[in-house]
Amino acid sequence: MALDVSVDLCGISLRNPLVLASGIWGSCAETLVRVGRAGAGAVTAKSCSLEPRQGHPNPTVLDWGHGLINAIGLSNPGAWEEKRILQRAAVGLKEMGVPLIASVFAETIVSFQRTVEIIAQAEPDLIELNISCPNVEDEFGRPFALDPIMAAKVTAAVREVYKGILSVKLSPNVPDIVQVARAVEKAGADLLTAVNTLGPGMVIDVHAGRPVLSNKVGGISGAALRPIAVRCVYEITQAVSIPVIGMGGVLTGEDAMQMLMAGATAVGIGSALYYYGEAAFMRILGELEELMVQEGYSSIKEFRGCAHG
Amino acid sequence: MADGLHRVFPLMRRVEEGKVGATLIFDGELKAQPGQFVMVWLPGVGERPFSVVDDAPLTLTVARVGPFTRALTALQEGERVWIRGPFGRPFPLRQGSAILVAGGSGVASLAFLAKRLCEKRTEPLVILGARTEANFMLTWFFERMGLCPLLATDDGSKGWQGTAVERLEALSQPWRELIYGCGPERMLRALASSAVRHGALCWLSLERVMKCGIGVCGHCHCGDQLVCRDGPVFSAEEALRLWRLEARDNPQIADREDSERYP
Ligand SMILES: Cc1cc2nc3c(=O)[nH]c(=O)nc-3n(C[C@H](O)[C@H](O)[C@H](O)COP(=O)(O)OP(=O)(O)OC[C@H]3O[C@@H](n4cnc5c(N)ncnc54)[C@H](O)[C@@H]3O)c2cc1C
Ligand SMILES: Cc1cc2nc3c(=O)[nH]c(=O)nc-3n(C[C@H](O)[C@H](O)[C@H](O)COP(=O)(O)O)c2cc1C
Ligand code: FES
Numbered sequence: 001m002a003l004d005v006s007v008d009l010c011g012i013s014l015r016n017p018l019v020l021a022s023g024i025w026g027s028c029a030e031t032l033v034r035v036g037r038a039g040a041g042a043v044t045a046k047s048c049s050l051e052p053r054q055g056h057p058n059p060t061v062l063d064w065g066h067g068l069i070n071a072i073g074l075s076n077p078g079a080w081e082e083k084r085i086l087q088r089a090a091v092g093l094k095e096m097g098v099p100l101i102a103s104v105f106a107e108t109i110v111s112f113q114r115t116v117e118i119i120a121q122a123e124p125d126l127i128e129l130n131i132s133c134p135n136v137e138d139e140f141g142r143p144f145a146l147d148p149i150m151a152a153k154v155t156a157a158v159r160e161v162y163k164g165i166l167s168v169k170l171s172p173n174v175p176d177i178v179q180v181a182r183a184v185e186k187a188g189a190d191l192l193t194a195v196n197t198l199g200p201g202m203v204i205d206v207h208a209g210r211p212v213l214s215n216k217v218g219g220i221s222g223a224a225l226r227p228i229a230v231r232c233v234y235e236i237t238q239a240v241s242i243p244v245i246g247m248g249g250v251l252t253g254e255d256a257m258q259m260l261m262a263g264a265t266a267v268g269i270g271s272a273l274y275y276y277g278e279a280a281f282m283r284i285l286g287e288l289e290e291l292m293v294q295e296g297y298s299s300i301k302e303f304r305g306c307a308h309g
Numbered sequence: 310m311a312d313g314l315h316r317v318f319p320l321m322r323r324v325e326e327g328k329v330g331a332t333l334i335f336d337g338e339l340k341a342q343p344g345q346f347v348m349v350w351l352p353g354v355g356e357r358p359f360s361v362v363d364d365a366p367l368t369l370t371v372a373r374v375g376p377f378t379r380a381l382t383a384l385q386e387g388e389r390v391w392i393r394g395p396f397g398r399p400f401p402l403r404q405g406s407a408i409l410v411a412g413g414s415g416v417a418s419l420a421f422l423a424k425r426l427c428e429k430r431t432e433p434l435v436i437l438g439a440r441t442e443a444n445f446m447l448t449w450f451f452e453r454m455g456l457c458p459l460l461a462t463d464d465g466s467k468g469w470q471g472t473a474v475e476r477l478e479a480l481s482q483p484w485r486e487l488i489y490g491c492g493p494e495r496m497l498r499a500l501a502s503s504a505v506r507h508g509a510l511c512w513l514s515l516e517r518v519m520k521c522g523i524g525v526c527g528h529c530h531c532g533d534q535l536v537c538r539d540g541p542v543f544s545a546e547e548a549l550r551l552w553r554l555e556a557r558d559n560p561q562i563a564d565r566e567d568s569e570r571y572p
Contacts, residue, residue: 024525030533030554046527058356059348061521062393063313072526207317208352208391274525277538 003289004299007041009243009266010165010190012099012125014041017260017300018281021247021270022047022103022130022169023072025278029085032100033092038278039285041266043093044101045086047130050115052078056215064203067222067249068271071200071215074105074133079118086122099125101167107136109157116162128167129158132196145171145196148183159188167245169193172225172232181236193245193268195232198225222271225249230262237263237305251275253287263305313523315350315391318367320384326446330372330414331382338365339395343422344514344542347394348522354380358519358537360418360491361395362447370446372414396522397541400512402426405487407433408480410473410500412492413440416447418514419491427454434480435459438473438492442466474499484509488545498552501545511545531555 005016020043025031027046035043055075062069076082086102093100102124106112116127131144131154144150155168168184170177172195181192197219203212211217229248237244246259247268259267272280297303318335325331339347341361349369350356357377362368371382384390400422407426409419416437426433435458439445442462451458460468461476469476474496477483484507490500491514504511517529517536524538532554534540534547543551 025527025535027527028530031527031530031535034533055520058520059350061523061525063523065313068525070521070525072520075520075528203314205315205352205391207389210352212315212350214355271525274523277524 002298003292005285005289005292007266007300009042009099009245010126012042012165014099014266015097016041016285017264017266018256018285019101019245019247019266019268020044021268022101022128024270024273026103027076027085029088029092032089035278035281036093036096036098039281040098040269042099042101042125043089044103044128044268045082045089045124046076047074047103047105048076048079048082048115048119049074049105049107050079050111050118052076052081056213059212059214061218062203062212063274067220067224068274069199069201069203069213069218069220070197071213071218073215079104079115083118083122086119086124090122090124101126101128103128103130103169105130105133107134109137109154112154113157113161116158120162120164124164126165126167126191127162128169128193129154130169130196132169132171143171145169145180146174148179151180152183152187155184155187155189165190167191167193169196170232170236171196172198172228172248177232178235178239181240185240185242189242191243191245191265192236192240193247194236195225195229195248197221198228198248221249222274223249223251226255226258230258233259233264234262234307238308250284251280253284253289253291256284256288257291257303260300260304261307263308265304313393315393317389318392319389320386321366322386323382323384324449326370326372328443330370330378330446332362332368332370332447332450333381333384333390334363335367335369335390337367339367339392340364341395341421342399343425344400344418345395345397346418346522346541347392347396348519349381350391350393351377351380352391358522360421360514362417362420362450363424364421367392370414370417370420372446394522396537398539400489400514400542402429403487403510406431407487407489408477408483409433409435410438410477410488410490410492410496411436412438412473412496413444414446415490415492415496415514417491419489420447420450422489423451423456424454427456432456433489434486436461436473436476438462438476438496440464472496472499474503478503488512490514497548501548504545505549509545512542513545513548514541515543515548515551516541
């Protein structure tokens with residue numbers, strides 16, 4: 001029985017459902033191409049902003065035992081340089097038929113529009129909006145992703161200036177992720193990416209008597225995030241009709257199958273690269289295929305969303 | 310078990326290294342191999358990568374180049390540092406006699422390699438390069454093992470006048486040996502091209518600015534490799550390929566000086 005692991009993401013064809021998540025290995029063209037060569041179905045670049053950002057000082061990322069905690073601080077070279085990086089990556093990825101996803105964040109709606117306009121010139125297959133960053137126009141500087149109205153406003157504003165395929169990346173740190181998902185869908189998103197890191201969390205070194213991360217708090221990813229991410233994807237896909245790239249703690253083929261059964265169309269892989277390097281992709285794909293054979297599935301659509309009953 | 314977190318090491322002894330830095334010998338062991346590095350955290354100051362000079366007791370050699378290295382080399386005995394690691398791939402140990410070529414603080418990882426080679430009774434030839442006499446570090450470490458490093462200074466104040474690579478090239482048959490290099494990138498580029506031209510087996514330890522140190526963030530990329538995870542040790546051929554990749558995309562990098570790190 002021939003297995004078909006390809007998926008269709010808003011008309012973009014992926015040879016397999018595994019997508020490199022934003023912020024892991026994605027800050028240069030060559031590493032993006034390398035991940036494509038290693039078997040990823042698609043790759044996402046590191047999130048970029050209009051102006052370059054240094055990010056937080058070290059320590060920025062820790063393995064705390066059950067996953068990672070990070071406060072990189074969205075360091076990036078700015079939109080103009082990112083455009084060049086994406087253009088170079090696209091050349092290598094196109095040869096292999098691996099779609100390229102760009103990721104954009106900003107602290108104001110206008111700046112979201114402007115950054116997307118620049119990044120769009122690199123013609124990525126898809127642009128993802130990382131709205132988990134503070135909105136400086138909000139009275140409390142809350143992230144856009146925490147407020148369905150603000151999330152929808154950003155989406156609609158970007159929709160005006162960008163006609164390509166648009167994803168909005170949701171935060172799990174909300175009481176009702178469905179509300180945000182619905183608002184963003186209505187505002188014109190073509191798909192959703194869910195979820196970003198959980199928290200923030202904190203790790204205190206008891207000998208130093210202080211938080212280890214220089215930013216004190218950071219986002220939780222990896223195994224600890226998985227059950228929450230799966231629940232988020234399940235709830236979202238029940239409520240919206242656009243596809244979802246599900247991510248959060250996917251380290252094995254079984255984890256990937258959980259995401260797909262929860263209703264995801266594709267599956268993001270981030271922290272797994274800490275444990276397995278780029279070999280994570282073939283490893284997880286191999287395990288997924290093996291499980292499909294065991295369970296008698298020959299294509300992904302046969303079990304996508306089956307957990308909804 | 311959260312072994313990705315920091316372990317505390319009290320400073321047992323500090324040895325001044327000329328005018329440029331210090332060697333820190335800690336109370337405790339951290340199993341590592343030559344070429345690997347650790348991330349050193351000083352709460353409130355920052356966290357930076359340093360090569361392991363010895364693992365029992367854990368020893369680091371630090372050149373003062375900025376705020377973090379100033380704070381680290383000013384530690385008093387009994388004060389503590391926080392360390393996670395070791396990370397990265399070590400120097401491959403091959404059968405045969407070896408020449409170690411170090412520039413500036415690059416001497417750190419090669420000192421550890423020299424120790425391991427001496428333990429296997431294959432004493433290496435060591436060449437140390439520095440700007441000037443006062444900048445040499447760890448010469449005592451080699452001498453303690455019975456090795457007499459060849460010295461080279463840019464200003465001729467000690468030993469051969471010229472670079473460590475020029476000193477190497479002045480030897481009669483250097484390219485028949487296994488060559489290990491660590492130091493400023495300009496030196497490593499010269500070493501790599503010569504070694505490859507002569508068909509020598511050569512490994513280099515590269516440096517890039519590191520954030521996570523564990524192969525996640527992608528910050529330390531050189532070409533398509535991550536120095537913290539895939540390196541810091543690369544073969545000379547691989548290093549040349551990575552520099553070509555980097556230069557193709559960022560022409561300004563090719564002639565970047567490492568004057569900041571190697572004053
Ligand atoms: C794998 C590796 C092994 C190293 N081993 C040693 C060693 O054994 N002994 C030694 O003295 N030095 C070593 N270094 C260099 C050392 O990490 C830097 O000198 C130190 O980070 C400087 O910090 P600073 O605050 O004193 O200086 P700063 O003023 O912050 O920086 C001075 C220069 O140090 C380098 N640097 C700064 N931040 C980082 C960073 N996060 N990661 C890497 N480099 C940085 C940059 O080139 C910068 O221009 C190593 C670096 C790497 C990557
Ligand atoms: C070190 C690190 C950096 C990240 N940077 C970004 C980023 O720049 N933009 C973004 O949208 N998500 C970023 N993320 C979140 C991931 O894309 C992903 O949503 C999250 O880590 C959950 O997936 P995982 O458990 O597979 O890692 C980052 C995660 C990590 C661990
Ligand atoms: S420093 Fe983060 S990947 Fe190397």
